[in-house]
Amino acid sequence: MKLKNAMLSLSVCALLFSTSCKDEAKETEQEMEMTEEVVEMEVEEELTEIPTIAGVAMSNDSFSTLVAGVKAADLAETLNSEGPFTVFAPTNDAFAKLPAGALDNLLKPENKEMLKSVLTYHVVAGKFDAAAVMTAIEENNNAFVIKTVQGETLTAMMKDGKVMLKDANGNTSTVVMTDVEASNGLIHAIDTVVMPKK
Missing domain, CATH: 1.20.5 (Single alpha-helices involved in coiled-coils or other helix-helix interfaces)
Known part of the structure; x- marks a missing residue:
């Protein structure tokens, strides 16, 4: 048992x-x-x-001229850095509006500093989406002054329901695409290259 x-x-x-x-x-x-x-x-x-601003621009055919400029001005590293940045990025059509020979002249190695100045004039420190820009315009009597990384200012305004940028020379550009997300900021596409005074 x-x-x-x-x-x-x-x-x-x-x-x-x-x-x-x-x-x-x-x-x-x-x-x-x-x-x-x-x-x-x-x-x-x-x-x-999500890629960086430089990565987003490089992957979009509409910004191929801008990318060529960024590379020639050695700004790729800046646009790959932590940021955040808001870039008012001219499309290829915007660059095509420049006077004949102006772009070729800017891309010459001896004009690297001038090119850098033009491109950084399109960059703002901080992340500002379309809604924030429009609110700022409304709160500033349709004239929101933006300091660029280049040092000079742009003035954002509304006209016919669209956001416009006025550069230091009084010329204007229209924002044609907004809030393109990047890991280190935002891109708003514009239809005309804005120019600093210097």
């Missing part, structure tokens, strides 16, 4: 141990699957991570 009981006890123990091992193996398998899922999600997040 004692032997029978001992055998029964051993059988129960073996069954419990076997079930416990199976449960542990199942838990380990589930944990591994969960870990794989987390790693996959992290990889996907990295792949879908």
Whole structure:
């Protein structure tokens, strides 16, 4: 009888141990699957991570002339930095409006500082979406003065429901696309290159 009981006890123990091992193996398998899922999600997040302002511009054919200018002026590193920045980015059509030969002249190595001045005149420190710009315009009697990274100012105003920028020379540009997200700021596309005085 004692032997029978001992055998029964051993059988129960073996069954419990076997079930416990199976449960542990199942838990380990589930944990591994969960870990794989987390790693996959992290990889996907990295792949879908928003690029910097420079990266966004480089991936958009409408800004290829601007990108050429940014590279010639050695500003790619600045537009890849932490920021945040708001860039009023001239489209290719905006650059095409410049007087004949003006762009080629700006892209010459000897005119690098002038090019840098023109391009940084389109950059503002801080992140200002379209709604914030429009609110600022309203609060400043339709003349919101913006200090650029270049040092001079632009004046933002509303005309016929559109945001316009007036440069230091009195010329205007219209914002044609707003709130293009980048990891270090925002891009608003404009239809005319704005020019500083200096």
